[in-house]
Amino acid sequence: MLEFIRENRTELIRRTQEKVRTRSAPRATPQEIENGVPLFLTQFTDLLAATNGEQPPIRASGGSATKHGNELLQRGFTIAQVVHDYGDICQAITELAGDQAKRLSTREFHRLNLCLDNAIAEAVTEYSRQREQDLADQEVERLGFLAHELRNLISTANLAFQLLRGGTVPIGGSTGAVLGRSLTGLRDAVDRSLAEVRLASGQHPRRRVLVAEFIEEMEAAALLDARARNLDLTVAPVESSIAVEADRELLASAVSNLLQNAFKFTHARGHVSLRAHRKGDRVLIEIEDECGGLPPGKAEELFRPFERRGADKTGLGLGLAISRKSVGVNGGEIHVGNKPGKGCVFSIELPIAA
Template identity: 35%
Template sequence: MMYEFLINNRTNLAARCREKVALRPGRMASKLQLQNGVPMLLDQLIRTLAAENTSQSIVAFGISGPENGDLAFSEIAISAVEHARELLVLGFSVKQVVHDYGDLCQSITDLAIERKITFTIHEFRTLSRCLENATADAVTEFSYQRDLIEANKVTKENNDRLRHFVHELRNLLGTTSLAFTAAKSSRLNLSGSTGVILEKSILNLGRLIDSSVDDINEIVRQKIVLNTFPISSFIAEVLSSAELSYENIKCELRLMPVDPDLATSGNRSLLLIALVRILQNAVKFTQPNNHVVLAVYASGDQIQIDVKDNCSDVDTQEVDSTHSQSTQIDRDRIGSSLILAIAKQSVVSYGGSLSIQNQSEIGWVVKISIPRRPVVN
């Protein structure tokens, strides 16, 4: 079994990956710097296989992500995002990001051939899923952070050019004022009414330049401060609002870890109302003693918000056994659809998107995508 093979050879596989990294040109990083890379992925792969061996597919997907490549919160996604950030800080390219995860696949394959060990098709699929999801999440985050750095660089260069332009313009204005003063002192025609108007215009132009620079800086500062907010504090407010407005909660609202470096911008109140309604709706249809999961994670220039309910305990035969009960369920479902439709309008007005996925025998997942912005310090 691949599970036993990985446990018995974990140290060997990690060493082989480090050797491959060391042979790569320009690759010098400590184990601590790359702790979110191959070693953590190897542990997550082992835990995924262990969960699948005990038929705990939900736990396995929570560790390694879905099979179909859809966006979803997972442990592998979180560690891959951190790994990508570390590589970017160290100055590596996106090609080296891909190679890091390819090293693990190659090391597993080489060692298995040496030991004459074979794996099942299902185990290979699990390995492939883990590596593909890790690579996709790492590359997406790496590209976003790299583009963000380039965009900030361009913005800074533009601002520096603008400040230089204003400075030069002010110098020219000073020269013009001195020339006018000299002309006026020589009793040229400029000392008449035309000259007075010209003098006032020059002075007013100087005041306009000074005030416009201050105004532009203030507008930019206010726009950034007012419209951008961290997701972590926003989600905490959402949970508080949802719990206070929904009485007799019989299920658990479970929040997955939220990256403190995630932020968005826009109408905070509009997004708050939409997400609270979605949570209330999920709580309503989740059976007692189960849980509703709220997961927030990055995906390139977007932030994904997943709300997962748990309706797997519903007995459809029992629901259909009485007409009155079935009618009540239908009414509730119609109300649920209306709530989600209203929430979707709010999310779209905010500048995001909303979709719903049906997880067979588990429940529903409402997926929200909103723009991602850099954190304002």
């Protein structure tokens, strides 16, 4: 059977590509059809050879199938594609053998299915292992960024405090402002970390939140931040009867992150506005800034973890990503509207409570 597969490689690739091309799910990609199928057949042939005595058994040889699974992951194939493509190859082999009147013995058929089982099982296992490793690497990276940010903020705050303690500079001057910004940065970093913990816990109790009261609470803290940055903050009146069902802490985290983002990128003595209103059966909470607008096609990139914009590279670039997740678990969405040359409007859209 192994010789049969090698002799008919071109035809098997053609048949498998046709199966992959016409299946409904998972949808085939051009890379999968043109490059993936030959790769899968090569791997399948190697694995079949390992069970045929031409090579040591799969597990004893250091995990040929595991190695293949890792290679497929690195090339961007999904688990669904691995399972279906190996299955399509096995089916193409069986059909071609029938068309050429080559009868597969019970032993050969058993070996073919054993190879298929091993290939899928080992590839999926390696996918899972690699995925866990990637997640662990991301967590180490996140903690590294956080530690670096906290160290910088603490160092700056400590230097400012030492100058102020010496009595040579006034607390109301630029040194005091530096200390205030550092403490605010520390608060923001801790708040982001707490929001991440709450998101990861999976516990998101929703309760009725009156939007007018919620916005009033957000305004109190935001005014202090705006004044510290020499910015003007306008908060529009909100209809008293409007309410949403939400995890209040996560919603507050989302709005707070959007406000901090607006303050951070609005030019000096600029203006930021916060407003909330009803739109049909939805509630919109909008934060508009004067950042100068975004380059074309950059809006969605803002929500990627560790994505930072502008000249100010402080922070982890996690705030907007956390905001999107926080709003998502509350059944809502975040959108960003671009006003070229002026600024951006970030909108949180939530279902209105009955």
